[in-house]
Amino acid sequence: MCKESEYICVCRLDGIINIISKKWAILIINSIGNRGRARFNQIEEDLEGVSPKTLADTLKNLQNEQLIGRESFNEIPPRVEYYLTDEGKSLREAIVPLLKWTADRDINRTRICAYPCKNGPNRAKRVSLK
Amino acid sequence: MCKESEYICVCRLDGIINIISKKWAILIINSIGNRGRARFNQIEEDLEGVSPKTLADTLKNLQNEQLIGRESFNEIPPRVEYYLTDEGKSLREAIVPLLKWTADRDINRTRICAYPCKNGPNRAKRVSLK
DNA sequence: CAGTATCCAGCGCGATACTG
């Protein structure tokens, strides 16, 4: 048994865990956190492999949870920026250790990319439709 | 854009995120971490609502990932204990902020239970079969 | 550019029952 001060009880699941556990959620939080403000396409590029549907869905969920905000500009072509709310920022800070842990673990398995990654993540391109 | 030192790149998902994001995984890690050594039934009680199948599955995954270990004693009735490996312990430390964040968030929404929870989590009972 | 609209497969996960 560990020290009492480290005993953490999370009795209810129905809160954030259901959001966090969605495949891309914490990576989106991280992407926006990294950038300060991020556009749809930028997040899409950071998260190599998300489909626009999934990204849109998850962004909506995160908005509903007040973790991110959305600002759209009346321009052509349209521009939309996402940013972390204060709550989102606190969440990001809370997941930093987890992200670092994950990155470190990958390093130990001789994966390619680590943190800090000065060049940013690998770029994925959305296949243009003909 | 945040400070470079805080820029965290996690380019690959196929590592731990897929495990973490399984609904009960981090709660199991936490339960075992809280207890030091935990038996199947104890974890089942901590995690109000898991089915034995899901628990067994997830425990197996976590073993495969070397995050937890398993020791079984040749007794009747059988006794099995789970514990965190060193890697599991480091993971647990990495998720503590996240768990606290979750708990704090629940408090702000006037949920019942918080941390530290000296009485431990609520007990769920496995319905005995006749 | 920043999405929607569909369609659909897979599997996560719960319910229930049984066992060494």
Place this chain on the structure above:
DNA sequence: CAGTATCGCGCTGGATACTG
């Protein structure tokens, strides 16, 4: 006690195509 066996539903999220 600590699981396994089976069944099945629902939701996640990928593929693809289209749009204001």
